[in-house]
Amino acid sequence: MLMTDRRALVTGACKGLGQYLAASLAAEDWDVTGVGRCPEEQVAAVSNVTYLQADLSRPETSAALSERLDPALDLVVHCAVAYPPARPSGPEPRDLEEVFRVNAFAPYHLTLNLLARKPADRFCSYVVVNSEAIYSADDHSAVYAASKAALRVLTAGLAAGCRSAGAAVSTLLLGPLADRSKLAEIETIAARKGLPASDVVRLFLRRSNPNLVIDEFIDHASCLRSVRYLAELGPTANGMLCKLDGGSSGSLV
Ligand SMILES: NC(=O)c1ccc[n+]([C@@H]2O[C@H](COP(=O)([O-])OP(=O)(O)OC[C@H]3O[C@@H](n4cnc5c(N)ncnc54)[C@H](OP(=O)(O)O)[C@@H]3O)[C@@H](O)[C@H]2O)c1
Incomplete structure (x- = not known):
């Protein structure tokens, strides 16, 4: 297969x-379709990426989206995520519905x-991004964690159904990412306390989850390498759980 034939x-x-x-x-020369909720005008144009706007919280979206897509794909990465809005009275039923719809x-x-x-002669890897939150829910994260726990079980079911189907469904379970909002918060705290940002990250990680054995947030480049690894494993990755989570779930589990 030519490099340019790879479709994600x-x-x-x-x-x-x-x-x-x-x-x-x-x-890396993949022909990529990116799906997101925000309007196309708000997404920076990237060469080789075709953007499709779709609201995954709507029950009809998945079927409609798969009809719009060319089914000849080599890699699918499920990355979209929704969180319940913070409400003083706690999450409402519609918040739970939206979070479960988007995440699971x-x-x-x-x-x-x-x-x-899927064309019978085309192998496809499905990488489902999950979260260490499934091991450590609290009152703030319970709804999100429950949706991701449901996703984990549904993913295992998909993998079981993929035997001999020319496909692999795996989970990439992530710990705390170096995302923009966390980095901005760390910079603010570091400036206020007069500490290097790396010290604040280390303290944050120790306090946020005592099981963590990392001193830095997990970077996006490591996630990309893990996605590539799962895809390169081909059928062997079916049912695989790849944990890039800094030990979040504890060392003995
Ligand atoms: N961040 C972390 O520390 C962390 C830790 C562990 C696991 N993870 C997992 O890693 C993945 C990526 O996380 P992230 O922090 O990079 O996510 P993010 O920055 O919050 O981005 C989420 C994406 O999902 C889209 N989305 C939300 N609701 C949608 C809907 N109804 N329909 C379609 N798209 C929708 C968002 O679109 P809009 O921009 O339009 O809202 C956005 O593009 C997620 O699966 C998350 O659970 C993250």
Whole structure:
């Protein structure tokens, strides 16, 4: 297969890890379709990335999206994520529905729809991005963590259904990322306390989860390498759980 024949779909491509993965794969000559909620005008144009606007919180989106896509894909990365809005009275039923739809139901349904339309002779890797939050939920993260725990179980079910189907469904389970909002918060605290930002990150990581054995946030480049690794493993990666989480789930588990 020529390098330029490689075709990837990345959800959550407006910002954060999804945007980084879409742009990085495109720079490596993948033909990338990026899916995001925000309007196309708000997304920086990247060569080799075709942007599709779609709201994954709507139940009809997964089926409609798979109809719009060319089903000849080599890699699908489910990266989109929703969090419940902070409300003084706690999350409302509609918040739970939206979070579960975007984080668990959409990747599940979209994968099922794409698998049903996949050309029989084309192997495809589906990488489902999950979170260490499933091991350490508290009152603030419970809704998000529950949606990701549901995603983890649904992903295992998809992998079981992929046996002999010319596809692999794996999980990339991540710990705290070096995302823009965390880095900005760290810079502010570092400036206020007169400390190097690296010291503040180290303290933050020790306090946020005592199981963590890393001193730095997980960088996007390491996530890209992990996605590439899972894709390169081919059928062997079916059902695989790749943890790039800094030990979040504890050393004995
Ligand atoms: N950040 C972390 O520390 C961390 C830790 C562990 C795991 N993860 C996982 O890593 C992945 C990427 O996280 P991130 O922090 O990079 O994400 P992010 O910056 O919050 O970006 C989320 C993306 O999902 C899109 N999205 C949200 N709701 C959507 C909807 N209804 N329909 C379509 N797209 C929607 C967003 O679009 P808009 O821009 O339009 O909202 C955005 O492009 C997620 O699966 C997350 O669970 C992250």
